[in-house]
Amino acid sequence: MENFRLKVFRSVARHLSFTKAANELFITQPAITKHIQSLEREYGLRLFNRKGNKIYLTQAGSVLLEYSNKIFNLELKLENDLNKFKDNLTGKLRLGASTTIAQYVIPQVISKFHEKYPHVKLTLHSGNTEQIAELLNKGEIDLGIVEGKVKNRDIHYIRFLSDELVAATSLKNNLLKKDEISFKELITLPLIMRERGSGTLEVIEHALKARKIKLSSLRIVMYLGSTEAIKRYLENDNSIGFISTRAIEREIKQGTLKVIKIRDFKIIRSFDFITLHGSDPTNTAAQFIKFAVKLYNQK
Numbered sequence: 001m002e003n004f005r006l007k008v009f010r011s012v013a014r015h016l017s018f019t020k021a022a023n024e025l026f027i028t029q030p031a032i033t034k035h036i037q038s039l040e041r042e043y044g045l046r047l048f049n050r051k052g053n054k055i056y057l058t059q060a061g062s063v064l065l066e067y068s069n070k071i072f073n074l075e076l077k078l079e080n081d082l083n084k085f086k087d088n089l090t091g092k093l094r095l096g097a098s099t100t101i102a103q104y105v106i107p108q109v110i111s112k113f114h115e116k117y118p119h120v121k122l123t124l125h126s127g128n129t130e131q132i133a134e135l136l137n138k139g140e141i142d143l144g145i146v147e148g149k150v151k152n153r154d155i156h157y158i159r160f161l162s163d164e165l166v167a168a169t170s171l172k173n174n175l176l177k178k179d180e181i182s183f184k185e186l187i188t189l190p191l192i193m194r195e196r197g198s199g200t201l202e203v204i205e206h207a208l209k210a211r212k213i214k215l216s217s218l219r220i221v222m223y224l225g226s227t228e229a230i231k232r233y234l235e236n237d238n239s240i241g242f243i244s245t246r247a248i249e250r251e252i253k254q255g256t257l258k259v260i261k262i263r264d265f266k267i268i269r270s271f272d273f274i275t276l277h278g279s280d281p282t283n284t285a286a287q288f289i290k291f292a293v294k295l296y297n298q299k
Contacts, residue, residue: 100246106292109295129150164266170237193242194224231251
């Protein structure tokens with residue numbers, strides 16, 4: 001049922017690039033141009049403005065993008081709702097997960113889910129919590145899984161599982177030989193943090209606020225964009241970073257990183273599924289939620 005010209009338009013509008021749209025859709029760039037020109041002739045309006053090597057949506061293009069997203073999401077919902085009448089779950093499921101979850105939690109869920117429902121076409125987008133919420137809000141994913149809260153009243157949270165952030169450092173740390181420190185000692189040590197917009201940083205800030213400590217009061221050496229980047233940095237430095245216990249298991253076994261216990265200070269957070277208020281999850285998304293929760297409850 002999908003209108004391919006609108007699919008082309010959505011891809012160009014998302015990337016603001018004819019070349020990237022061609023790569024995504026596996027067609028030639030002249031074919032992309034032809035589809036866009038066909039739409040512009042049909043509506044009698046320019047959908048993109050060209051300036052040098054860059055393109056921008058016109059006002060008419062922005063309106064068409066809004067409606068084409070609605071059309072796409074309605075068709076996706078129709079497909080998923082009709083699948084309720086089939087014995088086997090089929091259809092598409094576009095997932096978005098914040099970085100830690102995308103790397104250390106959800107891959108095994110996807111693998112098991114695909115094993116049970118091989119006819120469901122799964123895609124996974126990764127980003128920080130704010131980025132995943134934005135993708136959900138734009139209708140570019142069906143279901144999000146995040147590690148923090150966003151300032152958006154349209155977001156509905158469904159509890160998934162609990163997680164703990166621990167202070168980690170290199171086993172070769174020359175400045176810190178102890179395995180346990182006080183909170184006062186912590187705020188004097190060099191720290192590595194996740195970037196702004198990440199759920200991890202938001203949770204850390206909340207925990208510090210409860211102790212009446214501002215992030216700016218800490219000795220933050222650097223902000224990095226992923227847990228993997230933090231782990232690799234810590235292995236070669238004397239700093240400390242807060243990392244999910246689920247993300248550090250391998251390094252502890254290998255003896256490259258260790259956990260530093262902080263007396264009277266724990267950071268517990270939840271991983272949550274997110275949907276939009278007033279919009280029920282598709283049948284496939286609802287089944288994925290049930291499947292993931294059941295899988296982790298069995299561990």
